[in-house]
Amino acid sequence: NKALRRGGRYRSLWLAALLHGVVTETVCYWVPEIDNFWHAQSSVMMLGRRLPLYIMLCHPVYNYMSNVAASRLKLGIFPTAYAAALADSVSFHVFDIIAIKLLWWTWHDTDPSIYERHFWVPFTATLYRLTFSPTFTILFYGIHKMMTGKRMLQAGSFLQEAAIVILTGLLAFPAAVATHFIPLYHSLHDALGASSEVCVLAVIYLYILIVWAADRNGPEEGRPRKKGDHPWKDELALVVLINTLTFAGLALFAKPExxxxxxxxxxxxxxxxxxxxxxxxxxxxxxxxxxxxxxxxxxxxxxxxxxxxxxxxxxxxxxxxxxTPHENHAEHITVVWGFCLLGLTYYYNLLACSGLDESTNKKHKTN
Incomplete structure (x- = not known):
């Protein structure tokens, strides 16, 4: 709703994320080497009963809310991309933990790229969010910058925005593999023998340093307003809250057995x-x-x-x-609620303690 209400680049962001999600899911089903997960059957299934409609719509939800929240820091393309990746990954990791325990999907048993797990979630699933999310963001804003010379959320013409949506949606997958996944995972894990867990932690630490260093010298417009109200309690904050409370409730009450x-x-x-x-x-x-x-x-x-x-x-x-029943239900709740609290805290600081959304009608100098 917010993307439609705001229009401009906000709508383009949602559409690009949708196309990126469809491309990613399709490649994963059609390339045997990376065909290693299977969704449970849902009310509406596509691509030979492999892709549920709700999963296709999850991609723009997570990409959109993490991108818009991170953009309020006003840090520029690259720090925004890695700030968004951290927000995306912490939210989606909760989804991953709940989903696998409730059989919303299943994983290949012996595929070496997903063999190492955390609560049955492959570490590479977390790396997927950490590497594909920033690549998507960099392409979405970077292509826009090259085409229009305008600021990140200052809209270009209809044809320019359409081209940006298509190019971002189609290029994000191969670009993510080439620029992030191979150097940050395959080079460390397959060539040098590091564990998948170490790769995930190394990437998280790297992203935190990038965002923290940029935010230390962030612009004044990315800081909380000194006077008046900060209208952060909008649809985006509501989606974050509903997403978090849903998974927290499922961890407590769902019976996987x-x-x-x-x-x-x-x-x-x-x-x-x-x-x-x-x-x-x-x-x-x-x-x-x-x-x-x-x-x-x-x-x-x-x-x-x-x-x-x-x-x-x-x-x-x-x-x-x-x-199967929980081996240790208390531990499961502790882990899920811990990530929920981390995600809520991070999103609160992005949404409520940073700047405002950029107006699509506001005129800016190009930079």
Whole structure:
């Protein structure tokens, strides 16, 4: 609603994020080397029952709210991109933890790029948000700067904005892999042997330093208003609050052991078949071709709710998996609520303790 109400670049940002999300999801399903997760079936499914409508709409929600919130710091393109990435990743990590426990999607069991997990969430899923989010932001504002010479949220012509939306949506995926994911993950993890956890922490520390150093000398317009009201309690703040409270409530009240997910999952089949492929830096790696029903390590699911309490024999792409109870519910709540509190605090400082949204009608000098 806010994107439509504000218009201009705010609308362009939402549309670019939507296109970027569709491109990313499509590539992940069609390229075998990175086809390693499967969404649960939803009311509206697309792309061969692989893409739920709600997931397609989640991309612009998270990209939009993190970008607009970070833009209020008034720090310029690069610090804004990394400030937005931190906001995006902390919010989406809560989503990831809840989603996997409630079987909203499942992961490939033996894919080496997602083998290391945190509460069953691959560290590379967090790295995906940390690397794709800033690339999207840099492209969205950078292409606009080159085309129009205007400030980040000062709108160009209709044709310019349309071109920016299309170029950002199409280029964000390959640009993110080339400029962020390969140097910040594959070079450290695959070439040098660092763990995925170390890669995530290193990226987070790097981004914090970038944003903190820029904000130390931030402009006056990015500081809280000295007088009068700060109209930060708008639709964006409401979305952040609803998002956080929803996941906090699910962590407390949801019963994952009652979840039954019938649909497309990792193909089920023989345990002895493997496939080899090249990773992003040219190394040959391998994974099992099928999920082995007698030797898998996905503690968030089992087959206790299906007839006989075990997986069906033979090769299957469509089958039923069952949720499992919390191993330590108190720990689960502590982790989810901790990230919720971190996200709320960070967003509060971006939204309420920084500057105002840039007016789409305001005239600026180019810089």
């Amino acid at each position: 009652t979840i039954v997910s019938t649909g497309i999952h990792e193909p089920l089949g023989p345990c002895n078949e493997t496939v080899q492929f090249y990773n992003a830096i040219g190394q040959v790696v391998s994974k099992r071709k099928y999920l082995c029903p007698t030797d898998y390590d996905e503690g968030y699911m089992d087959f206790h709710c299906v007839p006989g309490g075990r997986a069906p024999p033979g090769v299957h792409h469509w089958y039923t998996v069952c949720g």
